[in-house]
Amino acid sequence: xxxxxxxxxxxxxTLVHGGTLRSQYGEMSEAIYLxxxxxxxxxxxxxxxxxxxEEGYIYxxxxxxxxxxxxxxxxxxxxxxEARATASGMAAITAALLCQLKAGDxxxxxxxxxxxxRWVVETLAPRYGIECTLVDGRYLENWxxxxxxxxxxxxxxxxTNPTLEVIDIAGVAALANQVGARVVVDNVFATPLFQKxxxxxxxxxxxxxTKHIDGQGRSLAGVILSDKEWVTEHLQDYYRHTGPAMSPxxxxxxxxxxxxxxxxxxxxxxxxxxxxDFLADSDKVAKVIYPGRKDHxxxxxxxxxxxxxxxxxxxxxxxxxxxxxxxxxxxEVVTISNNLGDTRSIITHPATTxxxxxxxxxxxxxxxxAGTVRFSAGIEDPEDLLEDFAQALAKISA
Ligand SMILES: Cc1ncc(COP(=O)(O)O)c(C=O)c1O
Numbered sequence: 001x002x003x004x005x006x007x008x009x010x011x012x013x014t015l016v017h018g019g020t021l022r023s024q025y026g027e028m029s030e031a032i033y034l035x036x037x038x039x040x041x042x043x044x045x046x047x048x049x050x051x052x053x054e055e056g057y058i059y060x061x062x063x064x065x066x067x068x069x070x071x072x073x074x075x076x077x078x079x080x081x082e083a084r085a086t087a088s089g090m091a092a093i094t095a096a097l098l099c100q101l102k103a104g105d106x107x108x109x110x111x112x113x114x115x116x117x118r119w120v121v122e123t124l125a126p127r128y129g130i131e132c133t134l135v136d137g138r139y140l141e142n143w144x145x146x147x148x149x150x151x152x153x154x155x156x157x158x159x160t161n162p163t164l165e166v167i168d169i170a171g172v173a174a175l176a177n178q179v180g181a182r183v184v185v186d187n188v189f190a191t192p193l194f195q196k197x198x199x200x201x202x203x204x205x206x207x208x209x210t211k212h213i214d215g216q217g218r219s220l221a222g223v224i225l226s227d228k229e230w231v232t233e234h235l236q237d238y239y240r241h242t243g244p245a246m247s248p249x250x251x252x253x254x255x256x257x258x259x260x261x262x263x264x265x266x267x268x269x270x271x272x273x274x275x276x277d278f279l280a281d282s283d284k285v286a287k288v289i290y291p292g293r294k295d296h297x298x299x300x301x302x303x304x305x306x307x308x309x310x311x312x313x314x315x316x317x318x319x320x321x322x323x324x325x326x327x328x329x330x331x332e333v334v335t336i337s338n339n340l341g342d343t344r345s346i347i348t349h350p351a352t353t354x355x356x357x358x359x360x361x362x363x364x365x366x367x368x369x370a371g372t373v374r375f376s377a378g379i380e381d382p383e384d385l386l387e388d389f390a391q392a393l394a395k396i397s398a
Contacts, residue, residue, distance in 0.1 A: 011077055011193060012262045019072030019255075021065055032252045033065045062240045066248035070255050071223070074213075077192050077258070078205060080225035082232075084239050085251055089188065089208020090116050091244035092222030096184050096206050097121070097153060099238035100230075103129030105152040108181075110137030110167055112160035112366050115357055117186065121155060136365070137167040138298065143175050151179060157186035158305075161340075162350040162374040163367040164189070164289045164314050166298040169305055173201030182230070188212075191341070193265050194308035203230060211341030212311065214257045215264050219250045264343060264379055268311035271345070271385055272377035276313045278386055284323065284393050286371065289314040312340060313375045321370040323396045324349050328373070330392035333384050345378035345385055 009018070023031055038057045040046035048054035057064055063071075071083035086092040097107070097120065109121045111134040121132040135142040137156050154176045158167040169185060176183045184204045185197035191212045197205045207213060209221035222244075224235060239245070269292065276290035288295075291302050292309020317323040327347075328336050334345040338353050348354060350368050358366070377385070 009076075014076045015073065015258045015261055018076035019069045021069050030066065030069050030252060030255050032248055034248050035064065036060050060248065061243050061245045063245075064248055066255070067246055067251040070246075070251040070258075073255060073258050074192070074223050074225060078225045079196060079198055080205065081228040082230075083223055083225045084231070084235060085209075085246035085254075086222040086224065086239075086244040087246050087250075088220045088244075089186075089206070089210055089222040090120075092206045092208070092224045093117055093184075093186060094120055094124075095235065095238055095242070095244050096204050096224045097125070097155065098128075098130075100182065100234040101125070101130050101152055104150060105130050106148045106150045107132040107153045107155055108143055108146040108151055109134055109155040110157065110160070111135060111362070112137060112163065112165050113155075113157055114161045114186070114188075115355055117155075117157070118358075137172075138165055140168060140171045140175065143172055147175070147179055147181075151181050154181055154183045155186075156183070157189065158195075159189040159291055159310055159312075160366075161189060162312075162314050162348065162354065162372065164291055164296070164310065164312060165367075166291065166296070166301045166306075168301050169195075169197055169200040169202055173203075176203075177201070188341070189310060189312060190306060191261075191265050191308075191311070193262060194269075194310070195306050198225070200305055203227075209254050209257075210339065212261060212265060212268075213254055213341075215261065215341050215343060216253075216257065217339065217342050217344065219253045219257075221246055221250050221254055265308075265311060267379040268341075268377040269309050271380070271382045272311050272313050272375070273309055274382045275375060275377060275385055275389060276315075278389060279313065279315045282393055284318055284396060285315050286318045287316040311377050313377070315373055315375070316369055317371040317373060317396070319371065319396055321349070321351070324371055324373050326396045327392050330395045331388055332391070333380060333388040334375070334378075334392075340374070340376035342376065343379045345380055346376040348374040348376070350374055 037059045067085045074083045133146040156167045173183045182203040185202040204226045273292045279285045280288040290313045334347045337346045
């Protein structure tokens with residue numbers, strides 16, 4: 001009853017059909033199996049299932065059919081062998097890092113990380129004897145210099161949140177391979193459509209599925225993807241026994257989200273590109289950073305590893321915090337919030353929200369000033385977004 005995913009399907013087809021498991025009823029839309037566990041026809045069958053001699057589900061913390069459909073669809077999109085769905089993006093990142101590390105190990109991470117990720121590597125990991133060196137990840141020599149005999153994991157996001165810096169994933173992977181370390185990439189800002197970290201040599205990819213994958217503001221979710229060997233050796237037991245599993249209901253919302261991901265991301269990217277160009281022409285804007293523009297400081301790396309711009313734009317207003325607040329408050333279509341990748345356009349002031357816990361010095365290092373604003377493009381009509389920015393910019397003094 002189920003369609004077998006075909007390796008030659010293009011992403012838009014895979015995202016509608018990949019991984020579907022139909023029950024005996026032949027339902028059109030994927031079923032939600034909201035069950036904590038599963039039953040067995042006999043004691044012998046239960047024993048065989050627990051021994052791994054018989055295929056089947058055991059307990060929803062380990063895996064369940066709706067989650068399985070989401071994981072398989074993600075694997076088909078990402079080119080991964082295995083995936084594990086988690087209750088949030090942070091659960092995915094924490095599990096992906098900690099499952100493969102022990103006291104005495106060392107992480108090299110890019111300093112431009114989402115705030116909670118920085119807390120995990122800078123504050124949490126050292127409590128368990130795992131040390132971390134943060135580097136300016138734009139330059140490969142910094143990764144190389146930070147390597148120690150006990151370095152086990154390299155961790156990065158690219159493009160970064162919120163200033164859209166880009167890291168050469170293939171370059172970092174080559175360094176990691178020289179010392180037998182693994183590269184974990186948080187691929188949220190690129191989306192699985194525009195960047196394939198596993199093809200670039202990374203070992204593990206993580207997403208906050210809260211962002212583009214759901215993309216409709218309904219779910220908090222995450223996913224970890226890698227090869228079978230890594231999942232079996234490192235993640236499987238950690239995932240089963242520490243319990244970051246996703247609710248099957250959430251998995252269903254994500255299955256539905258994946259079906260429309262390419263159309264949403266296409267429109268969001270077009271909208272982001274048009275807003276970036278518009279802002280670049282404004283005399284109230286000091287700087288625009290957008291991976292789809294030729295003037296991005298790392299356009300050469302973007303050309304090498306990304307197949308699309310981004311759904312996000314970072315820009316700096318000449319008038320600092322006052323101008324940023326006035327702009328945000330004046331927006332009529334665009335909403336002030338801290339999520340991204342949503343169908344609704346969102347505007348964020350990182351210095352006072354998502355990145356407020358960093359020191360002034362750390363923010364300055366990342367290029368986050370009082371005038372920095374992050375824009376996440378939704379799927380609205382671009383003309384309405386352009387008009388909204390024009391009227392809001394007119395309300396601030398240069
Ligand atoms: C780059 C990045 N990674 C990870 C996360 C964490 O995801 P979640 O909020 O789903 O736990 C976020 C959330 O904003 C993010 O922007």
